[in-house]
Amino acid sequence: MLIKKIQLKNYRNYSDAEVVFNENSNVLYGENAQGKTNILESIYLCGTTRSHQGSKDKEIIKLNENEAHIKMFIEKNGLEHRIDMHLRKNNSKGIAINGVPIKRSTELVGLVNIIIFSPRDLNIINNGPSERRRFIDMELCQLDRIYIDNLTRYNKVLKQRNHLLKQVKYEESLKEMISVWDEQLVKYGIEVIKARDNFIKGVNPIAKDIHDRLTGGKEVLDVLYEPNVSIEEFENKIKSNTDRDIYYSMTHYGPHRDDMKFIVNDMDMRTYGSQGQKKSSALSLKLSEIEIVKNKTNDVPVLLLDDVLSELDRSRQTYLIDCFEGVQTIITCTGLEEFIKRNVSFDKVYKVVDGSVSEDI
Ligand SMILES: Nc1ncnc2c1ncn2[C@@H]1O[C@H](COP(=O)(O)OP(=O)(O)OP(=O)(O)O)[C@@H](O)[C@H]1O
Numbered sequence: 001m002l003i004k005k006i007q008l009k010n011y012r013n014y015s016d017a018e019v020v021f022n023e024n025s026n027v028l029y030g031e032n033a034q035g036k037t038n039i040l041e042s043i044y045l046c047g048t049t050r051s052h053q054g055s056k057d058k059e060i061i062k063l064n065e066n067e068a069h070i071k072m073f074i075e076k077n078g079l080e081h082r083i084d085m086h087l088r089k090n091n092s093k094g095i096a097i098n099g100v101p102i103k104r105s106t107e108l109v110g111l112v113n114i115i116i117f118s119p120r121d122l123n124i125i126n127n128g129p130s131e132r133r134r135f136i137d138m139e140l141c142q143l144d145r146i147y148i149d150n151l152t153r154y155n156k157v158l159k160q161r162n163h164l165l166k167q168v169k170y171e172e173s174l175k176e177m178i179s180v181w182d183e184q185l186v187k188y189g190i191e192v193i194k195a196r197d198n199f200i201k202g203v204n205p206i207a208k209d210i211h212d213r214l215t216g217g218k219e220v221l222d223v224l225y226e227p228n229v230s231i232e233e234f235e236n237k238i239k240s241n242t243d244r245d246i247y248y249s250m251t252h253y254g255p256h257r258d259d260m261k262f263i264v265n266d267m268d269m270r271t272y273g274s275q276g277q278k279k280s281s282a283l284s285l286k287l288s289e290i291e292i293v294k295n296k297t298n299d300v301p302v303l304l305l306d307d308v309l310s311e312l313d314r315s316r317q318t319y320l321i322d323c324f325e326g327v328q329t330i331i332t333c334t335g336l337e338e339f340i341k342r343n344v345s346f347d348k349v350y351k352v353v354d355g356s357v358s359e360d361i
């Protein structure tokens with residue numbers, strides 16, 4: 001797929017903006033706080049219904065305004081599509097595909113495939129398990145409607161169960177109600193665990209292969225799923241820990257506590273990795289997504305890179321730049337000097353200044 005054009009109205013620091021993209025490489029450059037990331041965020045949001053930064057709609061709407069609009073024009077299998085997204089301060093967002101409103105945001109799944117890569121992703125191994133779960137969920141939610149459904153239901157049941165656990169502390173009689181939630185928690189939780197397990201099993205050989213090339217054969221990477229509880233044990237653990245759960249007013253077992261581990265040459269990178277090794281492993285993981293999306297959807301995803309090149313050393317930069325080949329890429333950076341020095345050219349160059357984007361010719 002290709003992103004042809006995006007139009008923004010009252011989106012963060014943009015009052016009115018339009019950016020037309022080339023089908024190959026595009027760069028948005030400018031000083032800090034001018035609106036580069038905002039453009040990438042708007043593309044990701046319009047394609048997936050979620051901000052990659054986890055921002056709420058009301059934070060995204062331009063200050064002192066009540067609504068924001070994004071219009072994105074894409075091309076897929078030779079056909080043009082338009083996605084309209086309408087963000088409202090006090091209401092849920094409205095989405096239309098080719099002018100036809102959609103009822104559920106999952107209807108967008110499959111139309112747009114985007115991979116966004118920001119410095120936060122390079123720190124996935126330094127950060128806590130929640131960042132690693134976020135990675136899995138962001139990817140799976142783009143690829144699998146059923147996963148979104150199961151995850152949403154799981155999170156809802158978990159919230160309700162935790163709420164009840166708090167109440168039981170003050171009202172013993174409510175204790176027997178917990179088992180009602182347990183049953184559903186286990187049912188949806190098992191589906192979440194299965195999908196995550198499958199996904200990471202697919203990621204591992206691809207990331208391993210990329211890592212082998214990235215490190216010139218020096219490092220062997222394994223990306224492994226570390227479920228908090230196995231499918232077989234889940235129900236038992238939930239049932240046998242009810243009193244502890246009540247005491248702490250929280251659910252101790254379940255995929256909301258899952259993790260992922262990265263093993264390089266038999267060492268767990270979370271504990272023993274050097275900063276460089278952690279970044280390389282994160283890069284291999286992230287780049288494996290391109291292959292995963294290609295394999296799963298028969299479509300080439302669009303790559304959005306938010307200021308990540310400056311975080312990498314020269315050889316990793318070169319590896320990443322080589323991945324742009326045949327993939328529509330939109331990158332942001334603060335300056336072009338490094339690219340000019342290295343003879344890397346872009347098909348479209350945009351300068352971003354204080355909420356306005358202009359073509360650099
Ligand atoms: N809801 C909003 N309304 C108005 N302005 C906003 C809103 N949200 C963010 N901004 C402004 O957007 C600007 C940040 O934009 P963005 O994060 O895209 O910058 P950037 O060009 O990527 O900068 P950097 O190089 O530092 O990453 C800030 O000046 C911020 O105040």
Ligand SMILES: [Mg+2]
Nearest residue numbers: 036037306307
């Ligand atoms: Mg930025």
